[in-house]
Amino acid sequence: MTSHRGARPSGGSAAGVLDVTDELPEWLFTLTPDGLPPDQLQAALTAFRRHLQEKRSTFLGYQATEDLNYEDELSWLLNMHINNIGDPFKEGNFSLNSKVMERKVLDYFADLWHAQRRQPDGTPIDENSYWGHVLTMGSTEGNIYALWNARDYLGGKALIVDTPAAGPDRAPRLMLVQAPRPPENENAYSPVVFYSEDTHYSFTKGVRIVDIPTFFELGTAKYPGACPVPGSGGVWPTEVPSLGGARGNGEIDIRTLAILVEFFAAKGHPIFVNLNYGSTFKCAYDNVQKAIDVLMPIFERHHLVNREVEYAPGRKDIRHGFWFHVDGALGSAYAPFLRMAEDETLPGMPDADQVPVFDFALPYVFSLVMSGHKWMGAPQPCGVYMTKVKYQLQPPDDPQYIGSYDTTIAGSRNAFSAAVLWDFLARHSYKDQIALAAHSQQLAAYVKERLDVLSLELGLDLWVARGPAAITVRFRQPSEKYVTKYSLSLETLESDPGRHLAHIFLMPGIEQSLVDEFIEDLGRPDAYPPDHVAATERERGPDRRTLAGEPGARTLARVPISGRGFR
Numbered sequence: 352m353t354s355h356r357g358a359r360p361s362g363g364s365a366a367g368v369l370d371v372t373d374e375l376p377e378w379l380f381t382l383t384p385d386g387l388p389p390d391q392l393q394a395a396l397t398a399f400r401r402h403l404q405e406k407r408s409t410f411l412g413y414q415a416t417e418d419l420n421y422e423d424e425l426s427w428l429l430n431m432h433i434n435n436i437g438d439p440f441k442e443g444n445f446s447l448n449s450k451v452m453e454r455k456v457l458d459y460f461a462d463l464w465h466a467q468r469r470q471p472d473g474t475p476i477d478e479n480s481y482w483g484h485v486l487t488m489g490s491t492e493g494n495i496y497a498l499w500n501a502r503d504y505l506g507g508k509a510l511i512v513d514t515p516a517a518g519p520d521r522a523p524r525l526m527l528v529q530a531p532r533p534p535e536n537e538n539a540y541s542p543v544v545f546y547s548e549d550t551h552y553s554f555t556k557g558v559r560i561v562d563i564p565t566f567f568e569l570g571t572a573k574y575p576g577a578c579p580v581p582g583s584g585g586v587w588p589t590e591v592p593s594l595g596g597a598r599g600n601g602e603i604d605i606r607t608l609a610i611l612v613e614f615f616a617a618k619g620h621p622i623f624v625n626l627n628y629g630s631t632f633k634c635a636y637d638n639v640q641k642a643i644d645v646l647m648p649i650f651e652r653h654h655l656v657n658r659e660v661e662y663a664p665g666r667k668d669i670r671h672g673f674w675f676h677v678d679g680a681l682g683s684a685y686a687p688f689l690r691m692a693e694d695e696t697l698p699g700m701p702d703a704d705q706v707p708v709f710d711f712a713l714p715y716v717f718s719l720v721m722s723g724h725k726w727m728g729a730p731q732p733c734g735v736y737m738t739k740v741k742y743q744l745q746p747p748d749d750p751q752y753i754g755s756y757d758t759t760i761a762g763s764r765n766a767f768s769a770a771v772l773w774d775f776l777a778r779h780s781y782k783d784q785i786a787l788a789a790h791s792q793q794l795a796a797y798v799k800e801r802l803d804v805l806s807l808e809l810g811l812d813l814w815v816a817r818g819p820a821a822i823t824v825r826f827r828q829p830s831e832k833y834v835t836k837y838s839l840s841l842e843t844l845e846s847d848p849g850r851h852l853a854h855i856f857l858m859p860g861i862e863q864s865l866v867d868e869f870i871e872d873l874g875r876p877d878a879y880p881p882d883h884v885a886a887t888e889r890e891r892g893p894d895r896r897t898l899a900g901e902p903g904a905r906t907l908a909r910v911p912i913s914g915r916g917f918r
Contacts, residue, residue: 418860
């Protein structure tokens, strides 16, 4: 494949690059103080469009829906700046916004996720009403928000309105206060985070941003050699193991989670548990209800249910000392339709027990996120974060400048995303989405069956795997030619360095003809030539370099370079 990076080729006009489809010529996009001449501007845009259209035509490797249709109704918004700055339920002074659409999108997901609605005017019915917002980023932003909210909720912090002692004519101030630790429990406001080895890599980034220790970090620093998991030799695992290890389907090992949580709960630490619903690489669905059922007796035993938090003299809250968050970036948008389809006579649909309950129908789900650009599809990353009013702290400020509580991380928020999500939901009934979900399930089953047959035909174990109800299929990593053609996501198992995997996601809009072309390509001699197979199976030892002996070094949760499906 010829590279077109580097200097502009001699001879010919800018329009001569329009046939480039493998790599974009970077020189064509170089900006100058004088802008670009019209012919080069059009050549650049045409090359860019053709490049993306070609990549889109064989795009299989990531969980992003490319079957979009927003141009007819929403293209006019590209010539206007709209901004949903501030809280969705307060219009504010920035009148160019899509908050009315945002609120209806939130109501839609509140119903879909069995959350209690708000009143028609947007005010909460009571503390069990939902609160949420449309994200400017994908679910990473929602995960960070959940961690931030939980850090302060579990950490005994509160935002209070305080009148300065200087006199009644002074404006009240909003102050963040910290509840003093009770003398009987020095760890009462020191939360610790638990997540599985199949959790998206960005979650560990969020943990570092909000500075909550993981059980690995805290255990290694404060309780070295004390890991209670049988067979661990006292050494703390970096993350909660998944069932079946690295070769399993990716569901969190609830038994091991319970052992780890019990240790820290017994020492008085509040507990944050992240559970996945449609994980990034394996599309695993953690059994949220089972995890809650197993952990609640532990929380009861160690007095983490309905704790009294006195954050100022005479000012108290009753809070739980635990938080369950569901990262449903992929699965939470379509799994409800799989569950609705239990009574439908649709071939290839999973059994009910393969699609566990994950949402606010479970009383101890505190927060939930989904990514709108994944299942529904959007031109830009976006998503939804949802919690309950009773788990919110007071808004961080009430700036007169925007006329609305600034209750979100982003401040300025992409109002186009709310319009896109609203448009999709307005055009797709529940029945339509059930059909989309059924198509993805059927296609995933078809791919698994075809790859199993191909493995036999090639006489080569392709390591084909598909978890229950997953819309992804995993297989042996092919040669670079096909990784590039299909934009494949790759993973190297840390515990098995010779097992290099790829996967495809069967998202809405993918047709069987593309899948057939993909499988035909994997059957070609250059997909798995002997030298490629030998190279990818070669053992590679893990990098043991460490800064543990350096002065001031701090042991953090290790973030693997591989194994998260987004490299």
